[in-house]
Amino acid sequence: MGVSDALMHPIQCCIVSVHEIDSRPKRRRAETVERLLDAALETFAEIGFAAASVEDICRRGGFTRGAFYSSFKTKDELFGALFARETERNLALAEQQLTGIEHESDPVTAAVERCLSTFRADRTWVLVHTEYALYATRHPEAATALRRHAEELHRRLTALVETASSRAGLRLSVPANRLARIVLALHDGVVIREVLGGGTARSSDRAASDLERTALLLLLRSATS
Amino acid sequence: MGVSDALMHPIQCCIVSVHEIDSRPKRRRAETVERLLDAALETFAEIGFAAASVEDICRRGGFTRGAFYSSFKTKDELFGALFARETERNLALAEQQLTGIEHESDPVTAAVERCLSTFRADRTWVLVHTEYALYATRHPEAATALRRHAEELHRRLTALVETASSRAGLRLSVPANRLARIVLALHDGVVIREVLGGGTARSSDRAASDLERTALLLLLRSATS
């Protein structure tokens, strides 16, 4: 095989790995898919799913339409794949940011701060996610994917609230379950208002995250004792 | 002019007003516009703005496409007119529900209850409003209309918080201004999650409004003293 050959010939091996890192891999469909998804994410954020033509996406990715249809059956399928990729990324990011939070001296404040910095309103994703939610209203398979993701987030935040509050010896006047739901709703509301609301452009980043910090601290202060 | 003529001839006046109330008015463009807007609202909620063809809207309203174009220049103009009509309606409704609130014995709780019952998640409007917000992202005139409406809501809620808290002799640990923004964001988040989120169908009406009640009471409890 090519691989074992390569192992026996250091020089050729080197060339092969250059091929794999560089833009000339043996089989590059996976890479093409990634580039198309990247292009789709940007295009959908800029002009919306419906307004974005397959040609727009391909042009941005540096392909022709044929390439698109050799990777995806339809434009709708692409939307689903994009949502799947991005939500997986976001969950992994959250995982990474929040592990070990219960060892902080003040886990509540720490969690608020970390969540704010992790999920800082990412304009692109808010736009595409919102559109996907709207889309899911009329496409049951999309609704399933959306629900799964929402439930996963809720599960993780609930667990976080539970471990953090018990470690800190705090009593919750509202079940962790419900508290998590409230926090998620508040987050959504603030972030959506920032991106979609008639947001005044002047330093709205800080304004929105300040607002959310205030709100979360108010909430948590009166939910714990 | 026709009006002063009518005033001088009681009988004719009566006939004219029958014409205006009944479905045979002299000039019925206004009524046609209303019917088209009604049809558009339902159609947009069902299948979305982009997917809704002008023909779909007209068919639902009982017209042909020509009627549409003799009342609106483009499909986009219709969207703007629809948003204008609905926001005006909503503001009027809010006005009506919230006047006199400061005379309640417990204005905070009363306001929470009235807001919840007034702005109970109206699925149709949440869908259309969200889509309009997304649309406004790419259409500056729409963004202006959206901002105006958001600011108006914020102004009214701020005033309500101020008068209600001062009448009740409460001190706010957060400016009314900011508190109003937080409440609006929370409301948006809850309502959007209910309609767009992977909402479990089982009695989600009550669940969502219970959640919002809990959240608002928590917030207001720790924002006042």
Place this chain on the structure above:
DNA sequence: TGTACATCAGTGAACGCGCGTTCACTGATGTAC
């Protein structure tokens, strides 16, 4: 009141463009011997 004309509200056929999707083809990459 009756007649002639003007305007209004809405019809429905037609246009033309852009888009999603298909498909026959091509050059590059990999495999067999």
Place this chain on the structure above:
DNA sequence: TGTACATCAGTGAACGCGCGTTCACTGATGTAC
């Protein structure tokens, strides 16, 4: 190593449909005298 063949990834022309928009026309309603 070299040659012949197979598969893969992507090309780009073509198709056909549906949609937004236009426009010449019509019957109903209103106005003048």
